[in-house]
Amino acid sequence: MRFAETSLQSRRFLNAIPATLRRNFAGIDLPLRRHPFDTWQNVLKKCTFSPAFRRIAKVFTRIPCYNCGMNTYPDLRLSRLRKTEGIRAMFDLEVPSPAKWCWPTFVVPGANIREEISSMPGQFRYSPDTLLKGVEAVVNQGIGSVLLFGQTDHPKDNGGSQAWNDAGAVQQAVRLLKREFPQLTIMTDVCLCAYTDHGHCAPLRPDGSLDHDAACLCLAKTALSHAAAGADVVAPSAMMDGQIAAIRSALTENAFQNTLLMAYSTKFASACYGPFRDAEGSAPRARPGMPSDRKSYQASYANPRNALMESILDEAEGADILMVKPALFYLDMIRAVREKTLLPVAAYNVSGEYAMLIAMAERGWGDLGDLVRESTMSIVRAGSDLIISYWASQYQRFFGKNC
Ligand code: PBG
Numbered sequence: 001m002r003f004a005e006t007s008l009q010s011r012r013f014l015n016a017i018p019a020t021l022r023r024n025f026a027g028i029d030l031p032l033r034r035h036p037f038d039t040w041q042n043v044l045k046k047c048t049f050s051p052a053f054r055r056i057a058k059v060f061t062r063i064p065c066y067n068c069g070m071n072t073y074p075d076l077r078l079s080r081l082r083k084t085e086g087i088r089a090m091f092d093l094e095v096p097s098p099a100k101w102c103w104p105t106f107v108v109p110g111a112n113i114r115e116e117i118s119s120m121p122g123q124f125r126y127s128p129d130t131l132l133k134g135v136e137a138v139v140n141q142g143i144g145s146v147l148l149f150g151q152t153d154h155p156k157d158n159g160g161s162q163a164w165n166d167a168g169a170v171q172q173a174v175r176l177l178k179r180e181f182p183q184l185t186i187m188t189d190v191c192l193c194a195y196t197d198h199g200h201c202a203p204l205r206p207d208g209s210l211d212h213d214a215a216c217l218c219l220a221k222t223a224l225s226h227a228a229a230g231a232d233v234v235a236p237s238a239m240m241d242g243q244i245a246a247i248r249s250a251l252t253e254n255a256f257q258n259t260l261l262m263a264y265s266t267k268f269a270s271a272c273y274g275p276f277r278d279a280e281g282s283a284p285r286a287r288p289g290m291p292s293d294r295k296s297y298q299a300s301y302a303n304p305r306n307a308l309m310e311s312i313l314d315e316a317e318g319a320d321i322l323m324v325k326p327a328l329f330y331l332d333m334i335r336a337v338r339e340k341t342l343l344p345v346a347a348y349n350v351s352g353e354y355a356m357l358i359a360m361a362e363r364g365w366g367d368l369g370d371l372v373r374e375s376t377m378s379i380v381r382a383g384s385d386l387i388i389s390y391w392a393s394q395y396q397r398f399f400g401k402n403c
Pocket residue numbers: 189191193201237238272273274275276277282294349350351352
C-alpha cells in the first residue's frame with residue numbers, strides 16, 4: 001500500500017517533467033522516492049515553519065535530478081564523497097609529478113657565491129659552481145627542468161650586449177649543468193633587462209622610445225649563445241614584437257633546429273615581479289621619453305583579447321611552448337590560451353606570488369604548506385601543462401608523501 005502510494009507520487013512527478021526527459025524513464029517503474037512523500041510531510045509538519053515556507057520547502061526538497069531522475073537532498077549528499085581522506089584521495093586531482101615542474105633560478109658571475117635573496121626567502125643567487133649543488137638538490141626531488149636567469153659584472157650598455165657573451169654566467173652554467181646532469185632539461189631566460197644600463201628589455205632610441213626591431217636582433221644573438229652552450233629550451237621574455245620569429249629563424253639558420261622555443265607569450269605588465277627585479281637588479285629606470293615601467297611592451301591586464309593574441313601570434317611565429325605569466329592573478333588567461341592552442345601551455349608562478357604566500361605565513365595568517373598546495377592546484381585546474389615555480393625547489397616539503 002505504502003509502496004503503491006510512493007509509486008503513484010513518483011508518476012505524478014514524472015508527468016511534471018518534459019516529455020523528452022520523461023521518455024528516459026518510460027516503462028521503468030523507478031522507485032523515484034525512496035523516502036515516501038508522506039514522510040516529508042510529517043517532517044515538515046513537526047517543524048514550526050509557516051505554511052508558505054513549507055510549500056516552498058516541499059518543492060525544493062522534491063526536485064528530482066533531471067539527469068537521472070534521482071532525487072537530490074535528502075537522498076543525495078555530496079559530502080559523502082568528501083567524508084574521509086581516503087575517499088577524497090580517490091577523486092581529487094593529482095598534484096603534477098615533479099617532472100612537470102620547472103625551477104627558475106639565478107646565476108651570477110664569480111665563484112663560491114650562494115646568497116639568499118631577501119625578498120624571496122629560500123631562493124638564492126648562485127655562481128655557476130655552487131649552482132651545481134643547488135640543482136642537485138632539485139634534481140634529486142625529480143624536478144624535470146630548470147630555467148636560468150643571468151647577470152653580468154661587466155658594464156651594462158644600451159643594447160645589453162653582455163647578454164650574448166659566450167663566457168657569461170648563464171652560458172657557463174649551462175655548459176656545467178649539461179655535463180653534470182645530462183637528463184635535466186635546461187631552459188634559459190632570454191632577455192636584455194639584466195644587461196641594459198636602463199633596465200628595459202630592449203635598446204632605447206635617442207628619443208627614449210623602445211626599439212623592438214633592434215631588440216629582436218639582440219635577443220636572437222642571446223638565444224644563439226645559449227643554444228650554443230647547450231640549452232635545451234630558450235625562453236624569450238622581452239615581449240618584443242617579432243621576437244619569436246627572429247629567434248626561430250636564427251636557430252634554424254644556425255643548425256639549432258632542435259632547440260625548443262618557449263615563448264613568454266602572454267606576459268603581463270604585473271606588479272608581481274618586484275622580488276625578481278630585486279634579485280636580478282633589473283628594475284626599469286625612467287629615461288626621457290620612457291617611464292620606469294614596462295607597460296608599453298608587456299601585456300595590459302585590462303585587455304585580455306590583446307593579451308591572448310600575443311600567444312596566438314607567438315604560436316604562428318614558431319613557438320613550441322606558450323606561457324602565461326604571472327599565474328595566480330591570470331588563471332582565466334591560462335584557460336583561455338589552453339582553449340586556443342594545441343601546444344603545451346606553461347604557467348609562471350612568479351616571484352611576487354611566491355613572496356606573498358611567505359609574507360602571509362610569516363604573519364601567522366595562514367599555513368605556508370596549505371597556501372602553496374591550494375594555489376598550485378588552482379594553476380593545475382586552469383589547464384597548465386608545465387608549472388614554472390620557485391616552489392619546485394621545495395617539492396618534497398610541500399608535495400612529498402608525508403606532508
Ligand atoms: C625579465 C623577466 C622578468 C621575470 C622573468 N623574466 C621580470 C620583468 O619582466 O621585469 C619575472 C619573474 C618573476 O617575477 O618571478 N624580462
